[in-house]
Amino acid sequence: MREETEVIVVGAGPSGLSVGACLRSRGISFEILERSGEVGSSWRNHYERLHLHTVQRFSALPGMPWPPGTPTYPSRAQMVAYLDAYARDFELHPRFGEDVRSARREDGGFVLRTEANEYHTRALVVATGYNRVPNIPTWPGEASFGGSILHSSRYKNGDPWRGKRVLVVGAGNSGAEIALDLWEHGAKPALSVRGPVHVVPRDLTGVPSQLSSLFLFSRLPPKVADAISLFALDRLLGDLTPYGFTRPKLGPISQVIVEKRIPLIDVGTLELVKQGQIDVVKDVRSFSPGEVHFVDGTTRPFDAVVLATGYRTGISDYFEDAEGWLDERGYPRYFGEPVPGAPGLFFIGFRNPLTGALHDIAVEAERVANYLAGEKR
Amino acid sequence: MAELDHWHPVLFADELGKKPAPVRVCDRELVVFRASNGQATLGALADVCPHRGMRLSEGRVEGGRLVCPYHGWSFAPDGEGKSPATPAARPCADAFEVVERYGLIWIKRRGVDAAFPALDVSGYHFIGKTRHRAEAPLEVTLDNFIEVEHTPEVHALLGYPRERMAEVTCEVTSTERSVRVYNEGPQKALPRPLYSLLQIETGDSFVDDWTTWFSPVYTVYDQYWFDPATGQRRPNALRIAIFFVPVTAGQTDIFALSYALAAPWERYGLNAFAYLLTRAFVVMELRRDVTLLGKLADKSPELRGRTLSRFDKPLGLARKRIESIYRGRG
Ligand SMILES: Cc1cc2nc3c(=O)[nH]c(=O)nc-3n(C[C@H](O)[C@H](O)[C@H](O)COP(=O)(O)OP(=O)(O)OC[C@H]3O[C@@H](n4cnc5c(N)ncnc54)[C@H](O)[C@@H]3O)c2cc1C
Numbered sequence: 001m002r003e004e005t006e007v008i009v010v011g012a013g014p015s016g017l018s019v020g021a022c023l024r025s026r027g028i029s030f031e032i033l034e035r036s037g038e039v040g041s042s043w044r045n046h047y048e049r050l051h052l053h054t055v056q057r058f059s060a061l062p063g064m065p066w067p068p069g070t071p072t073y074p075s076r077a078q079m080v081a082y083l084d085a086y087a088r089d090f091e092l093h094p095r096f097g098e099d100v101r102s103a104r105r106e107d108g109g110f111v112l113r114t115e116a117n118e119y120h121t122r123a124l125v126v127a128t129g130y131n132r133v134p135n136i137p138t139w140p141g142e143a144s145f146g147g148s149i150l151h152s153s154r155y156k157n158g159d160p161w162r163g164k165r166v167l168v169v170g171a172g173n174s175g176a177e178i179a180l181d182l183w184e185h186g187a188k189p190a191l192s193v194r195g196p197v198h199v200v201p202r203d204l205t206g207v208p209s210q211l212s213s214l215f216l217f218s219r220l221p222p223k224v225a226d227a228i229s230l231f232a233l234d235r236l237l238g239d240l241t242p243y244g245f246t247r248p249k250l251g252p253i254s255q256v257i258v259e260k261r262i263p264l265i266d267v268g269t270l271e272l273v274k275q276g277q278i279d280v281v282k283d284v285r286s287f288s289p290g291e292v293h294f295v296d297g298t299t300r301p302f303d304a305v306v307l308a309t310g311y312r313t314g315i316s317d318y319f320e321d322a323e324g325w326l327d328e329r330g331y332p333r334y335f336g337e338p339v340p341g342a343p344g345l346f347f348i349g350f351r352n353p354l355t356g357a358l359h360d361i362a363v364e365a366e367r368v369a370n371y372l373a374g375e376k377r
Numbered sequence: 378m379a380e381l382d383h384w385h386p387v388l389f390a391d392e393l394g395k396k397p398a399p400v401r402v403c404d405r406e407l408v409v410f411r412a413s414n415g416q417a418t419l420g421a422l423a424d425v426c427p428h429r430g431m432r433l434s435e436g437r438v439e440g441g442r443l444v445c446p447y448h449g450w451s452f453a454p455d456g457e458g459k460s461p462a463t464p465a466a467r468p469c470a471d472a473f474e475v476v477e478r479y480g481l482i483w484i485k486r487r488g489v490d491a492a493f494p495a496l497d498v499s500g501y502h503f504i505g506k507t508r509h510r511a512e513a514p515l516e517v518t519l520d521n522f523i524e525v526e527h528t529p530e531v532h533a534l535l536g537y538p539r540e541r542m543a544e545v546t547c548e549v550t551s552t553e554r555s556v557r558v559y560n561e562g563p564q565k566a567l568p569r570p571l572y573s574l575l576q577i578e579t580g581d582s583f584v585d586d587w588t589t590w591f592s593p594v595y596t597v598y599d600q601y602w603f604d605p606a607t608g609q610r611r612p613n614a615l616r617i618a619i620f621f622v623p624v625t626a627g628q629t630d631i632f633a634l635s636y637a638l639a640a641p642w643e644r645y646g647l648n649a650f651a652y653l654l655t656r657a658f659v660v661m662e663l664r665r666d667v668t669l670l671g672k673l674a675d676k677s678p679e680l681r682g683r684t685l686s687r688f689d690k691p692l693g694l695a696r697k698r699i700e701s702i703y704r705g706r707g
């Protein structure tokens with residue numbers, strides 16, 4: 001079936017829903033296409049222990065604060081309930097089961113194809129998330145390992161691994177928390193850390209780190225902010241090198257700005273690493289039956305491996321000739337603003353500043369809606 | 378699984394300094410110590426030297442090892458021992474697993490894979506901890522904490538008013554691993570200034586919603602208020618976790634950790650003051666519970682032959698799970 005629309009939003013996660021709500025309040029007609037059967041599918045599928053690491057007051061979508069009774073860091077289940085309520089309150093009815101397989105520019109507009117339909121639209125908002133496609137690295141000998149190897153996107157909780165030795169690869173937020181979750185479920189986890197990483201407690205002496213960065217660091221030159229935060233971290237956490245964490249040359253604030261890398265926001269893993277309950281190991285080199293070999297020449301037996309190796313945007317997988325708008329890592333170069341040379345095209349939700357992705361999405365959604373409203377006039 | 382196969386809190390972390398500390402749990406005497414050899418390692422051993430039976434808790438920590446004060450044999454956190462006078466000897470002390478979390482020191486038997494008690498306090502603010510000893514067996518102690526019928530008699534602030542107890546609802550649901558009780562009813566009258574401090578109104582409904590788990594035995598309470606006319610929740614709520622730790626067959630320690638939803642720095646620090654009071658209230662109310670438990674004439678956990686009320690349904694459900702999950706029988 002062929003359809004003509006003004007605006008199409010691809011993705012019904014926080015980004016797509018926010019844009020929908022902002023367009024509705026400006027009286028602009030639009031359609032949201034979502035590949036899954038519900039809104040917020042990313043959050044429905046994340047591991048169970050996950051909470052927002054950003055403060056709910058600064059993680060609300062446009063026009064709807066979190067309900068009373070919500071803790072500072074809402075749980076995954078609360079996030080899902082919030083997104084359901086958001087879609088309900090703003091009467092957003094995405095077309096579910098519409099997986100956009102291809103998108104291209106045509107005659108100053110865009111043509112999108114799903115399995116059953118073809119959409120012609122004047123404006124296109126890409127809100128498919130920066131965690132659309134799991135990064136799944138491979139290593140020599142992996143096929144002979146014998147135990148299960150799964151990406152963090154398929155990890156739910158540690159119940160199946162009680163008493164098992166599990167290697168978690170990747171010391172990002174997911175990796176560190178999954179190692180903690182495994183330990184809490186009675187498994188014996190080890191965390192493979194590649195390269196230097198900044199570790200920041202979620203709360204700095206009781207105050208959420210997101211708030212410190214929002215109010216303090218966004219107003220200071222990065223060098224000064226780096227110095228202040230390193231001073232605080234030294235005092236709070238001490239030297240982490242004996243435990244396997246080395247510190248990057250670039251300070252934590254500069255790293256966010258320059259390398260777009262957020263630090264490891266610790267929710268309790270470090271305490272267990274320091275007590276020898278969770279081992280920190282090096283980068284993986286190869287696998288053999290029941291064993292993993294590391295780059296420092298050590299070998300350890302494991303029953304299972306969880307790959308917390310992150311995601312990519314996967315935009316160019318379905319968007320023809322998108323490369324020009326993407327950086328070398330596949331992230332759009334333009335956020336919440338018109339893409340030069342491609343009128344009507346917007347990307348939203350592909351940044352992850354220290355102040356929180358959701359906070360950013362709320363700001364971007366309003367801007368995107370304003371641009372679309374302005375164009376219409 | 379038997380009792381010590383589950384993680385038990387035995388001490389507050391700030392009670393354990395450089396000196397080894399004796400603890401008693403499930404009728405076993407243990408010694409807990411910080412083996413500060415660079416790493417923040419903890420050790421827990423049976424509090425009896427394998428040589429000639431000295432109390433190791435009378436000893437000292439040296440170079441990451443616990444040294445017996447009698448003949449100077451020393452033991453690593455994993456129990457591996459050395460005898461200075463007989464280097465070839467390989468003595469071995471009975472070692473337990475030990476970990477520090479939530480400001481508590483936890484122990485369990487080695488070689489068993491128990492899940493750590495789940496306590497979701499992400500985004501809650503810690504307001505206080507307290508410990509009390511009840512002179513009553515585990516089951517009988519727990520009983521007091523999983524029904525609200527005693528609150529009008531025993532408690533000053535917590536719970537429901539005596540004259541309106543009949544209105545209080547009590548819904549009990551259970552799974553194989555847990556027993557949940559949801560109570561809702563009018564908030565008992567409080568001293569006037571507390572209403573604004575706790576951000577509640579006279580006439581509010583009070584919800585006490587808790588779930589008890591059995592590996593180890595602990596209950597997590599959610600307590601909050603709402604306006605019965607609109608159903609609108611009040612801004613704050615408490616989450617309190619209570620761990621029930623048998624010391625001997627007739628004594629039970631309770632460790633309570635209290636958390637609040639609203640941040641202490643909100644309302645210009647008024648919350649911080651409210652939490653100071655809340656902490657004192659929790660201590661006071663728990664004291665009332667344990668004092669009362671000590672006065673029971675019949676401390677037998679047996680429920681058969683007793684006349685039970687509509688609030689007592691969780692007691693039987695908890696008994697069954699303590700037997701099967703916690704004590705590992707049947
Ligand atoms: C583990 C984890 C924890 C996080 N925690 C926080 C946090 O605490 N605070 C914070 O601010 N941010 C956090 N984030 C950032 C997170 O990206 C945002 O919170 C938010 O989910 C981003 O919303 P989004 O709508 O851009 O992407 P998503 O939530 O991923 O939504 C994208 C939607 O697009 C759909 N979709 C994808 N491709 C297609 C297609 N081709 N056709 C149709 N539909 C498609 C997907 O099914 C999905 O529903 C976290 C991210 C992860 C991975």
Ligand code: FES
Nearest residue numbers: 426428429445448
């Ligand atoms: S009794 Fe301990 S060393 Fe002899």
Ligand SMILES: [Fe+2]
Nearest residue numbers: 521522531666
């Ligand atoms: Fe009580």
